[in-house]
Amino acid sequence: MTGIEALWVPIDRKVNKSQLVNAAVDHNNDNLYIGRAKFMRDLIPGKVSSDLKSIRICYDGKEYSLDNFEVLVNDVNFIWIEASNGDVPKNAVIGGRAEDGETLYVARAKYLFLTIPGKLHPSHKSAYVPFDSKELAVKTYEVLVRLESNGEALKPKPEKLVSPGFEWVRFIKKSGWPENAVVGGSGYDGVQQMDQYIARAKHDTNVIIGYAYKDGIFYGTFNGIEIRTERYELFVKT
Known part of the structure; x- marks a missing residue:
């Protein structure tokens, strides 16, 4: 599997929301952005609030809110690609690393009728998203990917992320x-x-x-x- 590095900037810099990756909206219909934060010995991608004051990440079964984090700068060639069971699409955006050195990728997944940004942990064959104080494991998810220069190497599949029933x-x-x-x-x-x-x-x-x-x-x-x-x-x- 091959990932690509992207541009992350500390939140204490002045950032314009239009420069960030808007990954979803929350239950209040406010935008959620992509960020990452250090927690324990991991560097974990997660969801940044619309006011850019906090990031919510998940770790060891729980959701955590942190105020020291980085945000991902948008790229015109970013798209979301559907995957499942730990699969990593080509040119997936690297979001961080686990304590053992394994690469974590920027991902998002459906839960109920929400789209929630989080992390893909390939060896676990699952993506994880923070929701309602918990870490939710999701087998079907989307991964943030940078298109190749010809724009044809990676094409998004029809979205099928949905709750059972x-x-x-x-x-x-x-x-x-x-x-x-x-x-x-x-x-x-x-x-x-x-x-x-x-x-x-x-x-x-x-x-x-x-x-x-x-x-x-x-x-x-x-x-x-x-x-x-x-x-x-x-x-x-x-």
């Missing part, structure tokens, strides 16, 4: 609304209260969690800007 279904208007689409909230359209269904859509190299009204368009936010699109997927119970 659920799946993401592409919304196609002429095919009708998917059965068992999961309601995540409700909103008022000026006339009546309407269900808001959990949805996701791609924006640049990111996947944004948001919502859609039945047979309507997707609404989400990216860097504080509202994103609307008619091309999205719905979170559906199987």
